[in-house]
Amino acid sequence: MTTTDFAKFGSRERKMAEDLLKAWRKQGLPEDFYEDEVTIMMNQNSGNVFLTNADYQVAMINGDKLESFYDCPYCGHEGFLEDMEHEPEDEECSRYLEEIMEVQGETAL
Numbered sequence: 001m002t003t004t005d006f007a008k009f010g011s012r013e014r015k016m017a018e019d020l021l022k023a024w025r026k027q028g029l030p031e032d033f034y035e036d037e038v039t040i041m042m043n044q045n046s047g048n049v050f051l052t053n054a055d056y057q058v059a060m061i062n063g064d065k066l067e068s069f070y071d072c073p074y075c076g077h078e079g080f081l082e083d084m085e086h087e088p089e090d091e092e093c094s095r096y097l098e099e100i101m102e103v104q105g106e107t108a109l
Contacts, residue, residue, distance in 0.1 A: 001044045009049070013042050016049035016061070023066035024051065030068040032103040033059050072096050 003009075009017065017040045029035055029051070037054035050069065051059040058069040062080045071078040074093040077086045081104055084097060 002041050003044055004039055004041050008044065009042055013047060013049050017042075019061055020049065020051055020059075020066070023061055023064075027066050030059050030066060032100070033057050033068055068100075070100055 006014065006017070020040060029038070033051070034053050034055050034057060038051055039053070040049065041052050042049045048060065051066075058071070059066055060069045060080075061067075062069075067080050069078070069080055070084055072084070072093055074090060074096060075086075077084065077093075081100065084100065
């Protein structure tokens with residue numbers, strides 16, 4: 001369950017939202033994150049706070065950097081780029097991994 005209602009964000013989550021906005025201002029959005037209807041959202045189950053957009057892409061703070069957070073549409077594996085290494089279940093999954101690596105300028109995970 002997700003929400004954009006700041007009234008449902010606790011103090012911790014509002015601080016995370018502040019950190020996202022600061023990172024966006026200082027670093028810009030990740031290169032592969034589209035700047036279309038960008039909003040802050042919170043997952044009420046996990047407490048994660050993130051940026052999302054009209055294409056349902058996700059950007060989160062990873063350490064001190066704003067990075068894309070990926071979700072393989074074929075097998076459901078998710079994480080930041082360094083977390084995406086896994087045994088692909090099929091050709092489509094392999095192709096998705098290759099695409100995100102190419103966009104990030106990586107040759108292999």
